[in-house]
Amino acid sequence: MKRRTFLKTAGASGTAALLAGCTGTSGETTTAESGGGAETTTTQGTTVDGGDQTLSVGTYASFVDAPSTSPGVWLKDEFESEFDATLEWQTPDAGVNHYIERSLRGVESGADLYVGLDAQMLVRIDDKLDEALFTPAEGLSRLGDVNEELEFDPQGRAIPYDTGYISLVYDETQGEDGPFTAPETFDGLLESEYAGALLAQNPTSSATGQAFLLHTIDAKGEDGYLDYWAQLKENDVRVLGNWADSYTAYSNGEAPMVVSYSTDQVYANQSGEDLAKHQIRFLNDQGYANPEGMAAFADATEPDLATEFMDFVLRPEVQAEIAVRNVQFPATTNAELPEDFAQYAHEPPEAVTFAYDRLKDNLSDWTDAWAQEFASK
Incomplete structure (x- = not known):
């Protein structure tokens, strides 16, 4: 994932503040524990005329913070242009820990989907919660396009959408x-x-x-x-x-x-x-x-719309756009990347990762x- 905003707030100077180190995953609060105090949750979305449904999607801030380059704003515009619905981003300060804490307090998640999970997050979720936070994905027509080597959830909840x-x-x-x-x-x-x-x-x-x-x-x-x-x-x-x-x-x-x-x-x-x-x-x-995945909340208000969104994200052209904007590799095997991206995005001779179990x-x-x-x- 892109970190330009983090660099700017950290005080990097000149053009170095524009560099995107990526990925990953999923924000730099992924292993930090959320405190018990107040937390800021930013919601980005407006009602679309004629739209009856609102899809609320949690993610990390840098996925949506730069309108010209981050995937979030582009995904919202493209999804809303095709589906009769509003896509509303939630970017809580503590990332997925925000939803873990809500579940521990017996409060509904308040979202339909989370984008930006990795295997380590799922382990923490399953260690902390007795009740399921996410539900297994069902009815995805493009699931077969996902690179099997990137699948990291044996319960089928988190569907990979990119990897770094x-x-x-x-x-x-x-x-x-x-x-x-x-x-x-x-x-x-x-x-x-x-x-x-x-x-x-x-x-x-x-x-x-x-x-x-x-x-x-x-x-x-x-x-x-x-x-x-x-x-x-x-x-x-x-x-x-x-x-x-x-x-x-x-x-x-x-x-x-x-x-x-x-x-x-x-x-x-x-x-x-x-x-x-x-x-x-x-x-x-x-x-x-470190593949990133998306999963529908078990208490989602719009589970069918969440499924449609996940299928939308797995389209070849959407996968390519996310890869370029998020400076990551696609999760599917049929995305066609621009020539300059393929030239400068380096894949290792051998990928190493630990399985969920x-x-x-x-x-x-x-x-x-x-x-x-x-x-x-």
């Missing part, structure tokens, strides 16, 4: 004796020449940070990932709160590498940025895949152990 790959982004211009080059492996990050060179995110409060942590667990195993992080810490890795914090620091030249998204060059190219400052490295020739059994233990051993010292 977590990678390193590095700046060749920061080399002292020539172009800076990122290491090719996880072990390479531990070498002394990369001391203080990496900016990462806290996996307890950031979607990208959590994905990077999971990739280190895949690479080093459950018994070795904490030792690996201890070595990263010895090599002066900087772990900041979220993607916006780390990418702002990277844009300001504070370090030559940042954990980000492999589509980083797409928006950099569109903005006329120096691509030498936006090089992509897949450690171990792998990228951690393994995350459900281990995710909280893994992140809690990381926080105890790394963040608290």
Whole structure:
């Protein structure tokens, strides 16, 4: 997902504030717990003359915050032009945690659909709630077009609509004796020449940070990932709160590498940025895949309209438009992307991800152990 607004509010200067690191997923509050206080929910939508139905869709703010480029405004206009209905976006500050908290209080969700779920969110939802927050998708005519490798919900609630790959982004211009080059492996990050060179995110409060942590667990195993992080810490890795914090620091030249998204060059190219400052490295020739999905709330007022919207999103032309505007890859196999997008959006030789069942059994233990051993010292 695009993060231009986050960069601007974080104080990035010049054209660096326009760069889109993506994805992901789903907002940087995906792993943060919602507090018990008041929360702001922004609703974006107006009544369409003659429309009898209103489809209320929750999502993360950056999905709709930039009218010229974010997918949300375009989706609203296109959907309303074809269907006799109003699409109303909800962008609560706490993302999906807003709806978890409502359910815990016994309050109706107040929405029909959520756009921006990932496997880690589903695990948290299922751990916290006894009652179903989302319902399995039924009646989708285009479900067969979704890439099976991106399906992450064994209960069939969340339907993928795009995906991103977590990678390193590095700046060749920061080399002292020539172009800076990122290491090719996880072990390479531990070498002394990369001391203080990496900016990462806290996996307890950031979607990208959590994905990077999971990739280190895949690479080093459950018994070795904490030792690996201890070595990263010895090599002066900087772990900041979220993607916006780390990418702002990277844009300001504070370090030559940042954990980000492999589509980083797409928006950099569109903005006329120096691509030498936006090089992509897949450690171990792998990228951690973090597909985003959409799901209908179990208490949806307009369940049939929610199904129509999901089918609409899976159309090839809509998938392509979302990919370009959200700087992510489509979830379906039949979307045709513009040539420049295909040129600058990099897919890893091998995609790595954890299935829902393994995350459900281990995710909280893994992140809690990381926080105890790394963040608290």
